[in-house]
Amino acid sequence: MIEVENLNKSFKVVKREAGIGSAIKSLFNPQYSTVQALENVSFKIDEGEIVGYIGPNGAGKSTTIKIISGILVPDSGKCNILGYTPWKDRINHVKNIGVVFGQRSQLWWDVPVIDSYNLLKDIYKIPEKNFKNNLQLLTDTLDLSPLLTTPVRQLSLGQKMRCEIGASLLHDPKILFLDEPTIGLDAVSKVAVRNFIKTINKEKKITVILTTHDMNDIEALAQRIILIGKGKILLDGSLLDLKNRFVTRKTLTVDFMESNEDIHIPGTTILSKSKERISMSVDLTQIKVSEVIGLLSNKLDITDVSVDSHPIEEIIVDLYKEYKI
Amino acid sequence: MRTYYSLFKMRLLKGLQYRVAAIAGVSTQFFWGFMYIMIYEAFYSSTSTPQPISLRELIQVIWLQQSFLVFIMLWYRDNELINLITSGNIAYELCRPIDFYNFWYAKLIAQRLSGALLRCFPIIIVASLLPYPYNFSLPPSFISFVLFLITLTLGLILVVAISMLIYISIFYTMSGTGSLLIFGVFGEFLSGLVIPIPLMPEGLKKVVYMLPFRYTSDLPFRIYAGNIGVHEALIGILIQFFWIFILICLGKLWMKKALRRVVIQGG
Numbered sequence: 001m002i003e004v005e006n007l008n009k010s011f012k013v014v015k016r017e018a019g020i021g022s023a024i025k026s027l028f029n030p031q032y033s034t035v036q037a038l039e040n041v042s043f044k045i046d047e048g049e050i051v052g053y054i055g056p057n058g059a060g061k062s063t064t065i066k067i068i069s070g071i072l073v074p075d076s077g078k079c080n081i082l083g084y085t086p087w088k089d090r091i092n093h094v095k096n097i098g099v100v101f102g103q104r105s106q107l108w109w110d111v112p113v114i115d116s117y118n119l120l121k122d123i124y125k126i127p128e129k130n131f132k133n134n135l136q137l138l139t140d141t142l143d144l145s146p147l148l149t150t151p152v153r154q155l156s157l158g159q160k161m162r163c164e165i166g167a168s169l170l171h172d173p174k175i176l177f178l179d180e181p182t183i184g185l186d187a188v189s190k191v192a193v194r195n196f197i198k199t200i201n202k203e204k205k206i207t208v209i210l211t212t213h214d215m216n217d218i219e220a221l222a223q224r225i226i227l228i229g230k231g232k233i234l235l236d237g238s239l240l241d242l243k244n245r246f247v248t249r250k251t252l253t254v255d256f257m258e259s260n261e262d263i264h265i266p267g268t269t270i271l272s273k274s275k276e277r278i279s280m281s282v283d284l285t286q287i288k289v290s291e292v293i294g295l296l297s298n299k300l301d302i303t304d305v306s307v308d309s310h311p312i313e314e315i316i317v318d319l320y321k322e323y324k325i
Numbered sequence: 326m327r328t329y330y331s332l333f334k335m336r337l338l339k340g341l342q343y344r345v346a347a348i349a350g351v352s353t354q355f356f357w358g359f360m361y362i363m364i365y366e367a368f369y370s371s372t373s374t375p376q377p378i379s380l381r382e383l384i385q386v387i388w389l390q391q392s393f394l395v396f397i398m399l400w401y402r403d404n405e406l407i408n409l410i411t412s413g414n415i416a417y418e419l420c421r422p423i424d425f426y427n428f429w430y431a432k433l434i435a436q437r438l439s440g441a442l443l444r445c446f447p448i449i450i451v452a453s454l455l456p457y458p459y460n461f462s463l464p465p466s467f468i469s470f471v472l473f474l475i476t477l478t479l480g481l482i483l484v485v486a487i488s489m490l491i492y493i494s495i496f497y498t499m500s501g502t503g504s505l506l507i508f509g510v511f512g513e514f515l516s517g518l519v520i521p522i523p524l525m526p527e528g529l530k531k532v533v534y535m536l537p538f539r540y541t542s543d544l545p546f547r548i549y550a551g552n553i554g555v556h557e558a559l560i561g562i563l564i565q566f567f568w569i570f571i572l573i574c575l576g577k578l579w580m581k582k583a584l585r586r587v588v589i590q591g592g
Contacts, residue, residue, distance in 0.1 A: 066416065069420050070419065070420060071416050071419040071420060071587075072587070073585050073586075073587075090419070091422045091423065091424070092422070094419075094420045094421060094422050095422045097420065099416075099417070099420045101416055101417070104412075104413070104414050104416060104417060105414070105417075106417040108335065108339070110339050110342050110343075111335065111338055111339055111342065115335060115338060118331065119331050119332065119335050122327045122328045122330075122331040122332075123328050123421050123422070123423060124421075124422060125327070125328075
């Protein structure tokens with residue numbers, strides 16, 4: 001459905017030191033440097049997938065989204081999305097896609113939301129019946145009805161984001177690109193947006209690609225993640241793969257009836273120990289958590305057990321460290 | 326076509342949202358209208374030789390200029406388009422299934438039309454009620470009225486074709502100020518909005534007639550005033566078509582080039 005092959009894109013950036021002197025100098029002799037935003041980026045995405053596209057700031061996430069949505073022209077590379085090359089058949093291509101840029105607005109600032117929707121209806125030539133159905137569905141699932149008649153400038157950020165997402169789905173796109181859709185939203189709105197994305201993915205089989213810095217988004221939504229750093233794809237796989245590959249330790253905490261038993265299990269290191277509680281880090285490459293519990297239960301009268309894996313955020317930070325990005 | 330119609334409707338709605346701005350605009354135009362009329366009255370009463378345009382004709386031109394100001398002024402800008410480019414919000418426009426040049430063209434036409442619709446009628450009505458010789462009156466004949474309507478419409482198309490070039494230049498300069506100022510000042514002068522073209526020296530007149538600017542406003546207004554006859558008006562219409570064709574082709578080519586090197590500002 002989406003095939004991207006060896007995309008390259010570089011930007012020319014003006015360089016100038018701070019201050020008036022260098023401002024004048026750069027007026028006559030501007031200095032440029034080239035930033036390689038994307039380097040041989042390739043991936044393939046199938047219909048109905050939700051893909052989380054993650055990476056630190058400036059890694060090239062938004063640039064990729066902009067290229068595959070037909071906005072930017074890459075320096076080289078191939079891309080085939082539903083039979084079109086985005087930057088060559090822009091008009092045909094964009095009919096199939098919906099885009100939300102979390103930091104920008106596609107709604108007209110001064111007029112009520114519904115006027116913007118009506119304009120989009122005419123721009124995309126959406127048949128009246130489809131438009132009504134979609135609007136109904138969006139109003140119900142995103143709870144838009146009180147917002148539609150309000151001018152956009154009077155909406156809160158969360159309300160606006162819901163309207164933005166609604167706007168990108170009016171024309172039944174087959175692919176949805178979300179560039180940081182939950183940026184700046186509170187917890188409730190984030191959950192609402194996530195649930196909505198899940199719903200439309202399931203019910204309408206819309207393929208979703210989202211970039212985000214919020215790992216909860218990824219955990220809640222993405223079956224697959226693509227990690228990019230400094231313009232290169234570093235990892236492409238499921239969240240589970242990622243965890244299996246990078247989560248090699250778990251923390252096991254056990255409560256037990258008072259005991260002074262000496263505990264030593266190979267493959268574990270004890271983090272803390274008292275008369276009624278022990279906390280240990282388990283190296284999963286050497287021993288399974290269940291085996292450790294088994295061994296412990298032979299010696300102790302266990303009352304409670306809890307197992308904690310590292311939160312995904314820490315995994316990502318570790319990954320960034322590992323790849324030095 | 327529906328797209329462009331609803332775009333226009335959107336603009337009109339937006340314009341109506343800000344009524345006070347429209348009222349303020351109307352009163353400003355009256356102030357300017359009276360000022361110009363007083364200047365030229367002083368000029369005409371101190372000269373004894375007959376001028377190529379009579380004061381009465383000139384007054385008609387001045388009222389038309391004031392009421393259709395938004396139609397014809399090159400400096401009348403669409404901040405929204407400029408912001409789209411400089412802030413990077415153009416990203417959204419680029420993911421719509423539309424021809425970019427046509428879409429912006431329609432936006433600009435809509436902006437000028439809606440602006441003028443809100444302002445021209447109050448000015449025309451009040452100016453018609455003024456005492457003679459300062460009042461705005463009917464054109465000399467029905468045919469010159471029809472020719473006026475045709476040339477005014479073509480003039481609008483032409484002025485937007487010129488201003489499209491200004492907007493495309495912002496892709497390169499990232500600021501509308503320079504292009505707008507240069508086009509605005511020169512365009513205004515060369516369209517006869519500062520000094521009426523009939524009062525210009527012969528040499529300058531020749532230059533002005535060779536450029537597209539005077540065909541946006543000077544031609545239709547002088548036709549209405551009766552200063553330009555039917556024959557000259559028809560030739561004028563042909564020249565209008567010529568310039569529209571040339572400038573739109575130029576704009577489309579340039580736009581295509583600009584979009585290939587577009588950079589979305591601001592991440």
